[in-house]
Amino acid sequence: MKVLVPIKRVVDFNVKVRVKADGTGVDTANVKMSMNPFDEIAVEEAVRMKEKGTATEIVVVSCGVAACQETLRTALAIGADRAILVESDGDLQPLAVAKLLQALVAKESPQLVILGKQAIDDDANQVGQMLAALLDWPQATFASKVDIADGQATVKREIDGGLETMLLPLPAVITTDLRLNEPRYATLPNIMKAKKKPLEVVKPDALGVDVTPRLKTLKVVEPAKRKGGGKVADVKELVAKLRNEAKVIA
């Protein structure tokens, strides 16, 4: 089974983002960039499938600027076989990314597409579901356990009240949640090996996809600051304040 793993390059999850003074966005200049953590979990899951013998080839894809090649190399070092960069300097929104991936699926014919449930920059949580719809494939979002056997995926997924188990015929799209696995660190020999693995660069035009943005960001602001820092001396004072000052308990 061939597995396609789309990954996104995002501001590292440890970075405290700052809104630009002119309100046009957040400052990403000279900020550490990394693979979206949920996508890293997807890469790890695909590599484990290959180690178990259920996956035969892992193709990682990223859509974005030339620097995404670094992110793709990281995925190759974790264990992916080859990489494709759909290079574009413009703003690629979720629907456009889903269409680019749809075009790549047509070329590559994977049996499974596995990707993060959301990217930690725009928090959109859309691409996997949109891709599944465009392909008319079944989907299992927010996966916390995946088993592949006999042309089917059994996926345990996180829902609001607990867990749900789904059975999906392949091909299918799966999006990963936090607790699916713990991604490994790439070892130095594997990082060296990754430099020699194939990495193809294509342009959106070559895939016949119109990536014109549909949404325009008018402004970006910081959230309203919360006035915290109040302290109480003991439980008696706390309960009195909650009753008489905040009036949130009877």
Next chain:
Amino acid sequence: MSVLVIAEHDHHALKSSTLHTITAASRLGDDVHVLVAGANAGNAAQAAAQVAGVAKVLHADAPYLESQTAENVAAQALSVIAGGGYTHVLAPASGFGKNALPRIAAKLDVAQISDITGIESPDTFVRPIYAGNAFATVQSIDPVKVLTVRGTAFDVAGSGGSAPVATVTPAPDAGKSKVIGQELTQSARPELTGARVVISGGRGLGSGENFKLLEALADKLNAAIGASRAAVDAGYVPNDYQVGQTGKIVAPDLYIAVGISGAIQHLAGMKDSKVIVAINKDAEAPIFQIADYGLVGDLFELIPQFTAELG
């Protein structure tokens, strides 16, 4: 302008997330339709008809709508949207809405705007990005706006409506995926995202067993119980307890954080609560910076005192 809300329900009643979404829909137009797609979901459809601000309920019923797969919910919504003349399609930004709505947007070839917290105009919306560390105002050029709605940002719609319920033909079963089991966390407590009071425990609790301390307090306050990611990762409580960027977003009247240091990830899920209480032995914990009432001390002494003080 006609607005379609895709209802989240359990086939008997509407989930509160739907009521928040109807409030957002009412701000976009007077002609609010609610789609209730389910199995033997007549009661849920009747409940939708009684919500204030709803002009019409569309009820689709079929056995295969029982498990609410994204494929079937999306197919049903698309069949209603076709020729419906809707300018906006809304669903709650809950597990249900996040799962199904992007399929609808993709099939309509329009963008989706996720997790809106504000409506500036019929084509311009506010939404959090970077885990709520920034808020973007976004304008859509698409003919149909597809939106998921953050429940905590919009009040619950009231009752007193008397909308007609129209039966619509169920879309054929997509038949691709099936739900073969569910493990739901059993709890007699209020739902985490709808509770008026939430008590969350962190790694400071030290074990799942010690969450019993919080339960005794929660009983007094009729509170829901949540947890930080650290507590969930440590296996103290199930995954669906997690409050935070990747868990549930809550904004109760009263949020009590116990033994939680206050990682950005956690704050993203609760910092819009009306009143925040933090109880932690580390006076330097970041949670105190956003708490209205901080109490420094040993939670194992303070929580039983708190419970006793409430009588």
